[in-house]
Amino acid sequence: xxxxxxxxxxxxxxxxxxxxxxxxxxxxxxxxxxxxxxxxxxxxxxxxxxxxxxxxxxxxxxxxxxxxxxxxxxxxxxxxxxxxxxxxxxxxxxxxxxxxxxxxxxxxxxxxxxxxxxxxxxxxxxxxxxxxxxxxxxxxxxxxxxxxxxxxxxxxxxxxxxxxxxxxxxxxxxxxxxxxxxxxxxxxxxxxxxxxxxxxxxxxxxxxxxxxxxxxxxxxxxxxxxxxxxxxxxxxxxxxxxxxxxxxxxxxxxxxxxxxxxxxxxxxxxxxxxxxxxxxxxxxxxxxxxxxxxxxxxxxxxxxxxxxxxxxxxxxxxxxxxxxxxxxxxxxxxxxxxxxxxxxxxxxxxxxxxxxxxxxxxxxxxxxxxxxxxxxxxxxxxxxxxx
Amino acid sequence: xxxxxxxxxxxxxxxxxxxxxxxxxxxxxxxxxxxxxxxxxxxxxxxxxxxxxxxxxxxxxxxxxxxxxxxxxxxxxxxxxxxxxxxxxxxxxxxxxxxxxxxxxxxxxxxxxxxxxxxxxxxxxxxxxxxxxxxxxxxxxxxxxxxxxxxxxxxxxxxxxxxxxxxxxxxxxxxxxxxxxxxxxxxxxxxxxxxxxxxxxxxxxxxxxxxxxxxxxxxxxxxxxxxxxxxxxxxxxxxxxxxxxxxxxxxxxxxxxxxxxxxxxxxxxxxxxxxxxxxxxxxxxxxxxxxxxxxxxxxxxxxxxxxxxxxxxxxxxxxxxxxxxxxxxxxxxxxxxxxxxxxxxxxxxx
Amino acid sequence: xxxxxxxxxxxxxxxxxxxxxxxxxxxxxxxxxxxxxxxxxxxxxxxxxxxxxxxxxxxxxxxxxxxxxxxxxxxxxxxxxxxxxxxxxxxxxxxxxxxxxxxxxxxxxxxxxxxxxxxxxxxxxxxxxxx
Numbered sequence: 001x002x003x004x005x006x007x008x009x010x011x012x013x014x015x016x017x018x019x020x021x022x023x024x025x026x027x028x029x030x031x032x033x034x035x036x037x038x039x040x041x042x043x044x045x046x047x048x049x050x051x052x053x054x055x056x057x058x059x060x061x062x063x064x065x066x067x068x069x070x071x072x073x074x075x076x077x078x079x080x081x082x083x084x085x086x087x088x089x090x091x092x093x094x095x096x097x098x099x100x101x102x103x104x105x106x107x108x109x110x111x112x113x114x115x116x117x118x119x120x121x122x123x124x125x126x127x128x129x130x131x132x133x134x135x136x137x138x139x140x141x142x143x144x145x146x147x148x149x150x151x152x153x154x155x156x157x158x159x160x161x162x163x164x165x166x167x168x169x170x171x172x173x174x175x176x177x178x179x180x181x182x183x184x185x186x187x188x189x190x191x192x193x194x195x196x197x198x199x200x201x202x203x204x205x206x207x208x209x210x211x212x213x214x215x216x217x218x219x220x221x222x223x224x225x226x227x228x229x230x231x232x233x234x235x236x237x238x239x240x241x242x243x244x245x246x247x248x249x250x251x252x253x254x255x256x257x258x259x260x261x262x263x264x265x266x267x268x269x270x271x272x273x274x275x276x277x278x279x280x281x282x283x284x285x286x287x288x289x290x291x292x293x294x295x296x297x298x299x300x301x302x303x304x305x306x307x308x309x310x311x312x313x314x315x316x317x318x319x320x321x322x323x324x325x326x327x328x329x330x331x332x333x334x335x336x337x338x339x340x341x342x343x344x345x346x347x348x349x350x351x352x353x354x355x356x357x358x359x360x361x362x363x364x365x366x367x368x369x370x371x372x373x374x375x376x377x378x379x380x381x382x383x384x385x386x387x
Numbered sequence: 388x389x390x391x392x393x394x395x396x397x398x399x400x401x402x403x404x405x406x407x408x409x410x411x412x413x414x415x416x417x418x419x420x421x422x423x424x425x426x427x428x429x430x431x432x433x434x435x436x437x438x439x440x441x442x443x444x445x446x447x448x449x450x451x452x453x454x455x456x457x458x459x460x461x462x463x464x465x466x467x468x469x470x471x472x473x474x475x476x477x478x479x480x481x482x483x484x485x486x487x488x489x490x491x492x493x494x495x496x497x498x499x500x501x502x503x504x505x506x507x508x509x510x511x512x513x514x515x516x517x518x519x520x521x522x523x524x525x526x527x528x529x530x531x532x533x534x535x536x537x538x539x540x541x542x543x544x545x546x547x548x549x550x551x552x553x554x555x556x557x558x559x560x561x562x563x564x565x566x567x568x569x570x571x572x573x574x575x576x577x578x579x580x581x582x583x584x585x586x587x588x589x590x591x592x593x594x595x596x597x598x599x600x601x602x603x604x605x606x607x608x609x610x611x612x613x614x615x616x617x618x619x620x621x622x623x624x625x626x627x628x629x630x631x632x633x634x635x636x637x638x639x640x641x642x643x644x645x646x647x648x649x650x651x652x653x654x655x656x657x658x659x660x661x662x663x664x665x666x667x668x669x670x671x672x673x674x675x676x677x678x679x680x681x682x683x684x685x686x687x688x689x690x691x692x693x694x695x696x697x698x699x700x701x702x703x704x705x706x707x708x709x710x711x712x713x714x715x716x717x718x719x720x721x722x723x724x725x726x727x728x729x730x731x732x733x734x735x736x737x
Numbered sequence: 738x739x740x741x742x743x744x745x746x747x748x749x750x751x752x753x754x755x756x757x758x759x760x761x762x763x764x765x766x767x768x769x770x771x772x773x774x775x776x777x778x779x780x781x782x783x784x785x786x787x788x789x790x791x792x793x794x795x796x797x798x799x800x801x802x803x804x805x806x807x808x809x810x811x812x813x814x815x816x817x818x819x820x821x822x823x824x825x826x827x828x829x830x831x832x833x834x835x836x837x838x839x840x841x842x843x844x845x846x847x848x849x850x851x852x853x854x855x856x857x858x859x860x861x862x863x864x865x866x867x868x
Contacts, residue, residue: 058846123803123804124804124805126801126803127803127804130803134826136743136747136768137768137825137826138826139803140751140804140849140850140859140861141814141826141827141828141849141861142799142802142803142806142809142812142814142828142849142850143799143814144801144802144803145798145825146801147797147799147814150797151795151796151797151814151815151816152795153797153798154795154797155794155795158795158838182803199800199801200798200800201800201801202797202798202800202814203797203798203800203833205797234853249825249826250816250826251794251816251824251825252824256794256816257796324762432830432847433808433809434809434830434847434848434849434863435847435848436848436858438848438858438860439845439846439847439860441846442846442860443845446846467856470858471858479860482752482753483752483753483846485753485859510741735808
């Protein structure tokens with residue numbers, strides 16, 4: 001097993017991109033990543049692409065081959081693999097790429113994620129996303145994705161001290177950060193009022209508690225650490241890579257308000273790296289809904305169960321707090337092109353560690369963490385990176 | 388002797404008042420209420436239909452007596468609002484009560500008397516030992532066209548009867564029917580709402596056919612109105628059953644427990660069957676009940692029923708399922724807009 | 738267009754709450770499992786018909802639904818724990834104001850959804866407050 005580093009990153013802007021097709025998105029992100037790494041496509045040994053649902057959104061499968069082709073690499077006959085785990089597709093794609101380099105089987109590998117969600121009407125989008133949950137036993141009876149997280153929120157708020165304002169503050173904070181991120185879907189800051197007055201989607205979650213429907217792509221280039229210095233002065237080492245699964249349906253979980261897969265993946269990542277939560281300078285967590293960020297902070301071990309609301313309310317997780325969470329703007333403000341999110345999280349951490357995060361830079365950031373969740377917690381991928 | 392082994396009723400919780408419907412169409416609510424003798428009618432929930440009502444009624448009948456559903460050899464559901472034109476409600480009911488697959492089944496249509504036709508069929512199958520138990524259901528989410536007279540009374544509800552020979556709570560001594568081809572109430576294939584002959588539905592329809600079946604039954608049994616404790620007639624409104632009772636020599640007291648239409652409305656295939664259930668809810672051993680249904684202008688089924696000791700035995704637990712009175716309690720009133728939404732009367736974009 | 742066979746296959750579960758039980762360890766499963774996660778290959782699985790009474794564990798009110806359920810909003814969705822132990826997701830027939838944590842419920846037969854205007858109607862089980 002050898003050490004692996006990220007030598008290049010690239011993200012498209014995230015948003016409703018009417019003029020950009022699925023293929024365009026990937027090519028843009030890939031080109032940016034290769035440019036950043038300073039390598040030619042021919043140097044790539046393999047590609048991994050995270051994508052949840054091109055079949056439902058654009059009626060296209062066989063994504064691995066499609067991407068390789070449009071990246072101009074069909075001629076090199078590059079091994080290209082699509083990875084799927086609903087909203088954790090990107091995180092898993094990164095992990096698969098990491099494993100291929102760490103094992104010595106490949107040298108230079110691209111890990112990417114892409115989702116084109118706006119080519120179908122929003123009703124169809126909601127339908128497609130429901131495939132991340134249990135179609136037979138949750139979707140069939142009328143459960144929606146926000147509905148499932150709303151049940152988590154209600155269970156949590158019935159048992160732990162979390163106020164509605166603290167929950168809303170998660171969205172306010174993430175929009176503040178997003179306004180400082182050039183690629184974010186939403187560039188405006190918002191107030192608590194905005195969140196608390198927005199339309200109810202599934203009680204208690206309102207429109208502004210929910211991440212949006214987004215088009216976007218992100219890509220990163222991995223190389224063995226010993227080779228990385230040839231390409232960049234600032235390689236970012238992958239200190240840990242972990243993954244965990246849990247029951248697909250929320251009703252089968254041991255504890256509705258705890259994502260055990262997050263707990264397991266977090267522990268494995270800390271164990272692999274020999275680090276602990278206090279060593280982390282910033283973390284990108286999976287805030288598909290505001291409540292998800294609250295649970296993530298606790299599940300990863302940054303504080304005890306029931307305390308994340310208070311931490312949020314006190315600004316501990318704000319941009320310049322003791323533990324900045326979601327400096328990219330998170331899924332809420334940066335946007336959530338499902339398959340791309342896990343890779344975007346890596347891009348954000350890498351840029352922060354390289355000192356390239358502009359207006360949202362965390363000074364002296366040396367170790368960052370990413371946390372990517374599929375469905376209501378049936379898959380979780382956690383990575384730790386450091387310089 | 389063939390008889391009723393157990394019975395069950397289901398009525399949705401929602402109601403709309405006659406005056407609310409009158410308000411929308413600019414009619415005088417006092418005239419309507421006075422003319423029909425109806426105050427309100429039941430309205431199905433957004434997720435209820437003839438099948439769900441039939442299942443709940445059937446399950447209620449099974450709650451009252453320990454019958455192994457596997458012994459139910461026949462299921463017939465009568466309705467003028469079956470959810471499918473082709474695919475029987477009876478099969479859904481059979482599956483939902485655990486009677487499938489060893490049973491025969493079919494759906495019946497005879498406007499408001501499809502349920503009693505089902506009872507007659509089950510009587511024959513039981514009497515001939517072709518089945519041990521037969522399940523007969525009358526269930527409807529009746530439709531009345533907007534602003535038509537029927538809209539004031541077309542209601543939702545259903546009743547289920549299990550017929551058999553072993554220890555019935557009420558024996559059905561005799562049934563007689565009077566049937567002709569009289570077009571007083573019809574709905575063509577593909578049409579949303581039924582049509583009717585207006586005043587034609589009175590004498591040539593309701594009164595002629597009920598009188599016909601009643602006279603036939605009295606002739607066959609040698610009985611007359613005084614021999615009965617109670618009588619139940621099909622109830623499109625309160626006036627018709629009150630008038631036919633008088634015409635035939637029944638008293639208003641005899642029809643009182645079975646007269647459910649003022650608060651419930653006309654549940655079409657459920658109408659006389661729910662009336663009978665309301666009567667059974669308070670009947671005692673030895674009571675004699677007369678029932679005459681009516682449907683589509685064209686038919687009436689009359690029954691001579693005698694309540695047995697079994698109704699007071701430990702085997703039959705009347706309180707294990709809600710009585711008609713209980714189902715009529717605590718209604719949730721809706722306005723016309725909500726009613727139209729529930730009944731699918733609002734034209735949606737397909 | 739949903740699958741005719743996929744719906745039909747689950748009718749015993751949807752209409753009659755037929756689940757399974759591992760007779761080796763006694764654990765009940767609804768929705769049914771054919772493989773006990775605890776006993777794994779050592780588990781002997783048999784059918785079990787659930788009584789249907791249970792308790793509300795958590796809930797929400799769905800106000801924006803997928804296409805099939807658009808006409809039903811707002812509706813209450815809950816995770817119900819059956820008395821025998823398993824938890825599953827179901828709609829409750831009651832107003833949003835009526836639901837409470839730990840509320841007792843019992844099953845009713847309702848229309849869940851339909852496959853458009855001409856497709857199959859999906860019936861199933863919802864829950865009402867048990868008095």
